[in-house]
Amino acid sequence: xxxxxxxxxxxxxxxxxxxxxxxxxxxxxxxxxxxxxxxxxxxxxxxxxxxxxxxxxxxxxxxxxxxxxxxxxxxxxxxxxxxxxxxxxxxxxxxxxxxxxxxxxxxxxxxxxxxxxxxxxxxxxxxxxxxxxxxxxxxxxxxxxxxxxxxxxxxxx
Numbered sequence: 265x266x267x268x269x270x271x272x273x274x275x276x277x278x279x280x281x282x283x284x285x286x287x288x289x290x291x292x293x294x295x296x297x298x299x300x301x302x303x304x305x306x307x308x309x310x311x312x313x314x315x316x317x318x319x320x321x322x323x324x325x326x327x328x329x330x331x332x333x334x335x336x337x338x339x340x341x342x343x344x345x346x347x348x349x350x351x352x353x354x355x356x357x358x359x360x361x362x363x364x365x366x367x368x369x370x371x372x373x374x375x376x377x378x379x380x381x382x383x384x385x386x387x388x389x390x391x392x393x394x395x396x397x398x399x400x401x402x403x404x405x406x407x408x409x410x411x412x413x414x415x416x417x418x419x420x421x
Contacts, residue, residue, distance in 0.1 A: 291322045334378035352390040
């Protein structure tokens with residue numbers, strides 16, 4: 265018979281991964297904001313409110329050590345952009361093994377998993393932003409050209 269604890273440990277691990285994934289998504293979205301940790305604390309102080317950890321902007325130091333290592337290693341990789349559309353394609357992973365060896369990363373499997381998770385969130389977020397900007401530009405062009413279609417059947421001459 266096996267030990268029943270392995271299923272619970274595995275479940276706990278994936279719950280932690282999901283929590284990290286949601287924090288990474290929040291971190292990426294907050295990166296667009298000019299409202300950082302220090303400004304948040306200043307506003308709370310001015311309003312006489314107690315800072316709420318759930319609303320506090322995230323910083324790299326807010327994450328577990330493995331995620332902080334992943335942030336560092338991720339920052340060392342070069343960005344890839346589509347030359348035609350200017351879309352962000354993610355990182356170039358060619359040098360990752362060299363960096364892992366250079367910095368003597370102890371658990372490269374976990375770090376690379378977090379890096380790929382982070383990259384996926386960033387690519388997705390940038391694609392969503394580009395689509396929103398494209399739609400906004402389309403609306404601006406429409407309104408500048410008179411709002412679209414002109415119907416003359418209701419106009420009396």
